Amino acid sequence: MRKNVLIVGAGGVAHVVAHKCAMNNDVLGDICIASRTQQKCEAIIESVLRKNHLKDPARKLYARQVDALNVPELVNLIKETKSEMVINVGQSYINMSVLEACIETGAVYMDTAIHEEPDKVCENPPWYANYEWKRRERCAAQGVTAILGIGFDPGVVNAWCALARDEYFDTIDTIDILDVNAGSHGKYFATNFDPEINFREFKKVWTWVDRQWVQQKVHSIRVDYDFPVVGSCPVYLTGHDELHSLSKNIDANSIRFWMGFGDHYLNVFSVLTNIGLTSEKPVKVAEGVEIAPLKMLKALLPDPSSLAPGYTGKTCIGNFIRGTKDNKPREVFIYNTCDHAECYQEVEAQAISYTAGVPAAAAAILVARGDWDVKTMVNVEELPPRPLLNLLDSMGLPTVVSEKPVTFTAPVIEHVASV
């Protein structure tokens, strides 16, 4: 049994993690939310209390200020708060410092997105080998449980791959992970999470085709797919975290990720990128001030957390998997749909934050119970999937398996030179 959770970060995902942890604090113990800006942590706590989500009022829910790039400061915070589990949902730049603090203190480490260095974008695959897996031996040696990428994608989609492998297929040919937000925030343009991290995803496309890494141009390969519930949506071949562990851990010929974008989104993104506004490289502006264009863009775009109150519509994220079972071809679509307004009603967040945050809270419960306390570093597909999926069924993110899905057909994906 593990007790007491430290949530690092105070954005939209942290908000959802805090709500769901509070709703399970009889299992999880005390909850501390720590971030560079303590005020943002306190706003989350106000939301939790407003919704009356603190299940056991005898357990503490409190805020702390922390510089999450400072390992000794994190170590002190973990010790002082007696946190045995750390859920890191801050900016991707802090992952390795938080992990180091967990290794030093023996606390469980969980995150929802891959580590990034501010000055590097879309490094060579597999991405996990660049930072996370370099620390795997040390986690194993010291019995530290580190669960990488336990949001929705990566996270639940990885568990679905494990489920498919364990229960639905003898051989897997292709896994296509499809992520579409068919909701509307009513703004001219906005990103659903930190624009800085969001746009960094779109610099290059690395995908796993015929057991090789293949590089393609961004937004160059489109498929229109008729999703359950939300209907037909265009999706584009996109690079994404989970391919970088699934390619190693799941025996499949091709594993690809596709993200839904509307024409308006792509037009705006294309203009911004062509002008240079999505660049993380500082430029000199007239007065001699140097600043990254992406920082200016972030300052102008709506704060993702501000989108939640008016958000309507649904997300649909699913794995279309093709292979064989008992020597017969088989296709399944394993998916979840999530309604923005229902999420807001429940926890005052939109569905993008909700789908990423709920699985992390579920994982903390599984670790606290001992189901997932594996004393080493793992990606989600290396863990038994059923405990997570069963728990999520009752926590707001039910899994649906469609045995007769609409077929997803990808065009031939060729390797292109660097873009």
Add this chain to the structure above:
Amino acid sequence: MRKNVLIVGAGGVAHVVAHKCAMNNDVLGDICIASRTQQKCEAIIESVLRKNHLKDPARKLYARQVDALNVPELVNLIKETKSEMVINVGQSYINMSVLEACIETGAVYMDTAIHEEPDKVCENPPWYANYEWKRRERCAAQGVTAILGIGFDPGVVNAWCALARDEYFDTIDTIDILDVNAGSHGKYFATNFDPEINFREFKKVWTWVDRQWVQQKVHSIRVDYDFPVVGSCPVYLTGHDELHSLSKNIDANSIRFWMGFGDHYLNVFSVLTNIGLTSEKPVKVAEGVEIAPLKMLKALLPDPSSLAPGYTGKTCIGNFIRGTKDNKPREVFIYNTCDHAECYQEVEAQAISYTAGVPAAAAAILVARGDWDVKTMVNVEELPPRPLLNLLDSMGLPTVVSEKPVTFTAPVIEHVASV
């Protein structure tokens, strides 16, 4: 006779003014180019010398550093350089300080664009009444010649209005000033002059319809016109400097300005504006630095002067004028076409800079000769047009009068509330 020219500014227009003044320095005397950045002035001088454009090598051509917002500094510079004529082709923010220095020293003042205050955009019409005309009495009292807006538009187009009034019409119903750049710079997106000033033009449209100021939405009224030489181009109702003096000085029912924009330009402009990137109001970026988004945009867009070498195609600017002569209806199109590559060949600049800069140099010659040394403040349509137009015929900007033009038909323009 007036001698010695001080050119304030070192952008694309200043570049052309310097070339054309040097080519006429037997009339104009010594030429000093002064700007905040002396290096930019020296680069212009190198271009003039490279092209062997210094007609009288005994006359000086030299550079100085100046803060053009500092009136005493400007006064000293005018006195020290013994400049009797000042051509102000710096940013629009400096107009009033340069004019003040001219009033104090008695030097002739010329500019090519209206004064603007950094924190105010598209003020109430007529714009000249907000700053320039407030100093008219003082110019008259002290015998200071101040020629406002002597570029192409404003400038030559104002002279064409005077020409039409004097020689082609008894009554004028409508004047439609049409400005199209049918050239190509080969970049994804660029402005042909300072983006900061360029985008400030597009905040509101003030136009003169049935002898009243009418406000319309930006880029909302389009006409496709079959121009001489460059062919059919879309033009959009746009606000522009010259309407703010022509409405007072030319007896016509409606005077409107139309600028050519391609679909790609408008799409990019629309995205940038909707995101907030064309705003001059500073925003706080992540690190606590405050900066105007427009400054960032300017830093990212190509330097307009860098476009010149590869520019192809032509500009066409003309006045379509409808009225009566000898009790009969009459339509004329008075226009000029200018070739980007030919401009570059001659003075190492593109046609947008060329068309704005040559008339200012021509005006300096007319003032030096005494033709235009009127000892008061005037807009160009208040001066005799023939001396300017005859001079421009031989300086690279010939006027063509088409007596049987393709008819330009504007839709009904209604007044809309503030946008």
